[in-house]
Amino acid sequence: MKFIRDSVHGNLKLSEFEVRVVDTPQIQRLRRIKQLGFTSLIYPGANHSRFEHSIGAMYLASRLGEHLGLSEEKTGILRLCALLHDAGHGPFSHVSEGVLERSHESLTLELVGESELSDIISEEYDPAQVMSILRGEGVLGQAINGELDVDRMDYLLRDSHYTGVAYGIIDVERLIYNMKMENDLVLDRKGVQAAESALLARYFMYPSVYQHHTTRIVNSMFRRCLRKLIDQKELDASRIYIYDDMDLIVMCRNHEGFIGDMMRRLDNRDLLKMVESVKLNELEDPHRVFKITETEIKRAEEEIAEDMDLDPDYVIVNLPKYPAFDEMRTQVSVGDSIVNLSHISSLVGALKEARFNHADICVYVPGENVDSFRDFSLHDYMDLPERRPSHPRQLRLTVPDYLKFR
Incomplete structure (x- = not known):
């Protein structure tokens, strides 16, 4: 048993098996990938990594598993999938994804199925089942890759914490407490307010952080560099998951012409x-x-x-x-019926109209x-x-x- 001190959730426990997974090169690489890419140029505190987020999502997965009354084995595989869910992210997270033909989810599945991760996973679980959950299949899959999943819960809290922007603070305890397992993972009606709060949090985090006007400029500049590197065959887009942030920065800094100039502009915030x-x-x-x-x-x-x-x-x-705001499609248990959140929340309808603002x-x-x-x-x-x-x-x-x- 090992403990990791997390700045958002406190002391997190890892089993010996989970420590072995964490210590693989594929997961350790996430320490060297910023969660929010170049957002630290706007919010200096936003230097947290994909590794921190993955550990946090794993913790919330165990909280959810315990609340749902899952067996130790099912809670364990849920924790594992939360830990692995971002393993395929390229450098600077979603910044690099904008120039790739494949999503980070599909690259994660490739890593789980073919790398040394697969050998370690197979000692405890069926890699095929792990990949099924990562694809969002079944009730467990909805907890990892659904409308109100542990991934989303953690990144809203974490991104809010490190940027200092209060909009992302959500009531995770109430959300988890009101989750129920029926044919699907659904929310009890008592949790509607918490779901609305999460939806509002994402709505306000977009213009404030994720799509902040300066964030979009710096991301566009770096994507243009990546596109050039890929077009010139200097970067293998199909194996983007072997690189970390510094690999690409060094590649760009050592380049002549446009790529080198654009990297110099980013380094000096000459945007x-x-x-x-x-x-x-x-x-x-x-x-x-x-x-x-x-x-x-x-x-x-x-x-x-x-x-x-x-x-x-x-x-x-x-x-x-x-x-998109997938939370709008959250399924809510009302009496003997399961209805879409948008059918019982007037706020969802208002946000659907306001999302282009x-x-x-x-x-x-x-x-x-x-x-x-x-x-x-x-x-x-x-x-x-x-x-x-x-x-x-x-x-x-x-x-x-x-x-x-x-």
Whole structure:
């Protein structure tokens, strides 16, 4: 038995088997991967790792297993899956995932099925069952990869703790206490308020942390570097899970030309500037934005660069991540029926409408080129939905005023 002191949950107990899993290179690599990528450029305290999050999710899995009355074996496999669930994350977490063809979930399954992890896991559990749970199959799978899972509970608490942003604080105790096992993992009606609180927490964490305007700029800059490395065959995207954050930073720092310059800008916080922001809630059909292809984006960037006499590598059109909010689909036990959370919560309906309020399409260029974009409109370069009549194009800030807002 071993104890790990966690800054969020306190002392966490690990069995000898779990210690062996933790000590594999695949899990130790997570110590060297930041949970929030480059967010520490905005929130200096956000230096926590995927390893810390994985340990925290494992702890919450045991709390949930005990509450549900699971056997020691089932609680053990639930803990193991929570520990493993992010093993396939690439460097800087979701930042690198934006340029990969495969999700971190599928890369995790590959690691569990083929690496030395599989040999250790098979001493206690069936690796096929572990992979099934990681895919979100069955009741146990819903606890790891569902609407209100232990992964989400931990990262909201942890990200809030390290950024100092209070919006992510949720009532984990009440959520777990009101979880029930029926045909699926469901929430008792008494836990609806706690579920609404979790939904609100994610809603407010998006513009404050996950999709903060500066976070999106730095992530876009680094993704452009990764895309270049992959296109030039200097980085094997299919084996991204062998690298850690520092591996890619060193690779970029040692590079000449655009990649080296972009890494220098990130190191010195000499960031690209936003010259256009098209708010989705101002458009007639915001859903259409998420059908825009990479080819359309690349063509727009090249045309903008040509008109503004810029290197196209330094023009970035950034689309927002679709605000899905899976918690809206949480199943709630009401008497003898199971209903969707959205059917009994008016708050869910309001958030469904409000989720596009903070989403926007942005254009980033170097600060020294901002003057050229005084009369720029992205609608001239992309087939975007029309603006709603109630949202005429806003007057643009002057360059000196704008540069105050980094």
